[in-house]
Amino acid sequence: MADAKVGYRATPGTCTGNSTATDSVIELTTDGGATWTNVNPTDLRIRSVEKLIVVDDSHVDLLATYGASCTESAISTFTQGEFWQAYPNRTAALK
DSSP, X not given: OOSSSOEXXXXXXXXXXXXXXXXOOEEEESSTTSSOEEOOOSSSXXXXXXXXXXOSSSXXXXXXXXXXXXXXXXXXXXXXXXXXXXXXXXXXXXX
């Protein structure tokens, strides 16, 4: 949790197979966990999440795999999950 109201969680997901049903699901709460909203990116298929680091209420870093080839990368949002970006050069720092 970033604070008493804002928090993030993710299912682990897997790179096995091609079905999106096994992809990680990333969620945000802004009411202390009473409700959760899916904040998965629409333009970046996150297959599995190894690590989720909440920096503050808007900034989250993931160590995750994404895309058809399950590329491992740091993936971050600075907008409460509205937009996500892969940062391959930061991957080692999150391990």
